[in-house]
Amino acid sequence: MIVAVAGMHRSGTSLLAGYLDRSGIRMGRELYVDRTTNPYGHFEDLDFLSLQREEIARAFGGEDYVVTGRFTPSDRFRQRAGQLLRAREEAGGGQPWGWKDPRTTLFLDHWRSLAPDLQVVAPVRPPRLVTNSLCARLGAYYSARKKDLFLRTYTHYNSELLRHALVHPGRTHVIALDRLLAEPRRVLPRLGEVLNHPCSAEAFEDFYDAKVISRPRRALLLFNRTALRVAEGVYLRLLELAP
Numbered sequence: 601m602i603v604a605v606a607g608m609h610r611s612g613t614s615l616l617a618g619y620l621d622r623s624g625i626r627m628g629r630e631l632y633v634d635r636t637t638n639p640y641g642h643f644e645d646l647d648f649l650s651l652q653r654e655e656i657a658r659a660f661g662g663e664d665y666v667v668t669g670r671f672t673p674s675d676r677f678r679q680r681a682g683q684l685l686r687a688r689e690e691a692g693g694g695q696p697w698g699w700k701d702p703r704t705t706l707f708l709d710h711w712r713s714l715a716p717d718l719q720v721v722a723p724v725r726p727p728r729l730v731t732n733s734l735c736a737r738l739g740a741y742y743s744a745r746k747k748d749l750f751l752r753t754y755t756h757y758n759s760e761l762l763r764h765a766l767v768h769p770g771r772t773h774v775i776a777l778d779r780l781l782a783e784p785r786r787v788l789p790r791l792g793e794v795l796n797h798p799c800s801a802e803a804f805e806d807f808y809d810a811k812v813i814s815r816p817r818r819a820l821l822l823f824n825r826t827a828l829r830v831a832e833g834v835y836l837r838l839l840e841l842a843p
Contacts, residue, residue, distance in 0.1 A: 601625070601797065602689075602715055603698030605643075606705040607722035608757040609665060610733040612777040612813070616723050617643035617700035619804050625696040625797065645699040647684055651677065652703040665703055668752045670760075673710050681707075682714050696797060705757045708764040718771060719795055722761050724838045725777045727754045727831035728823065744822040751827040758834045765841055770794075776842040781813070790843040
């Protein structure tokens with residue numbers, strides 16, 4: 601089994617990937633480390649991370665993750681992605697494995713074409729919380745321009761996730777972060793059923809540190825209300841797919 605943890609940045613992807621790694625789904629051999637942004641680690645396989653970062657930079661002139669429109673990955677990306685999947689599958693020895701990178705959300709169709717049985721697990725979080733978290737991380741909390749850009753990025757990522765989930769409902773699993781944190785003993789057994797892999801709520805409770813998840817400040821400060829309404833509409837549609 602191959603599991604890709606996708607979803608918008610600052611939505612709980614690191615938390616979910618770390619939990620799955622602890623549950624026996626290996627998230628990578630050499631992982632990206634930046635303790636200043638996440639003391640417990642991002643659980644991002646450097647090979648997948650570098651591949652997707654380079655392709656986004658190619659398509660958008662050096663951009664890393666603020667993507668608000670669709671693009672066509674290059675033939676070189678597809679070739680390297682296929683090689684990477686084969687190498688990881690051979691190294692895995694038949695054991696469950698996967699990778700985490702929010703940017704995967706922008707490449708879901710292409711990974712699916714290379715690995716039709718790929719299981720996608722993606723947490724979702726309210727747009728104002730994600731946007732505030734990104735702005736706080738970048739020191740731009742009072743920037744209306746940045747908030748508008750991040751809202752549009754949020755809408756694009758989650759629209760791509762929603763579209764993919766509707767086309768591949770049996771292999772795309774949306775997790776509402778708020779529900780996961782409040783009721784892991786209800787959410788995780790259902791995730792375990794669809795993955796056919798043990799997903800212990802006790803292991804999650806042992807791993808989760810509530811201090812790491814950022815809390816909202818002045819929730820609506822400097823938000824473009826129209827952009828926020830569009831983002832919230834996509835979020836609510838994704839919640840309908842979450843257990």
